[in-house]
Amino acid sequence: MKTKSTLELADVKKIAAAAEAEALRNHWAVSIAIVDDGGHLLWLQRLDGAAAISAHIAPAKAHTAALGRRESKGYEDMVNGGRVSFLSAPELKGLLEGGVPILKDGECIGAVGVSGVKSSEDVQIGKAGIAALGL
Secondary structure (H helix, E strand, O other): OOOOOOOOHHHHHHHHHHHHHHHHHOOOOOEEEEEEOOOOEEEEEEOOOOOOOHHHHHHHHHHHHHHHOOOOHHHHHHHHOOOHHHHHOOOOOOOOOOEEEEEEOOEEEEEEEEEOOOHHHHHHHHHHHHHOOOO
């Protein structure tokens, strides 16, 4: 059997704090979601001024990145490239850029999803959060 790392509450808080700091530094009103490797929600915060819908989109992006073990942008690109049948894939709801997997030793241990600004800026916030773990 393999031994696998898992996110602990302290890790989640560290990711959330760094992601929030990146958003605030840029004056971006977003929602930030963090999930475990199964896509289960561990953290959700909606910054002041973030649209209500962003609190639904961020967890969906994170869920998709965790289950797929890759950035959600890959799915968005696939659909935009003409593979619209992929919209029927089960359990993947956040097929939009902004979900970033958390990888440790080649294994996905969770993901961060952000919604509220340009998709590339959502990714910037998510990656800033993950960077706080020093993986």
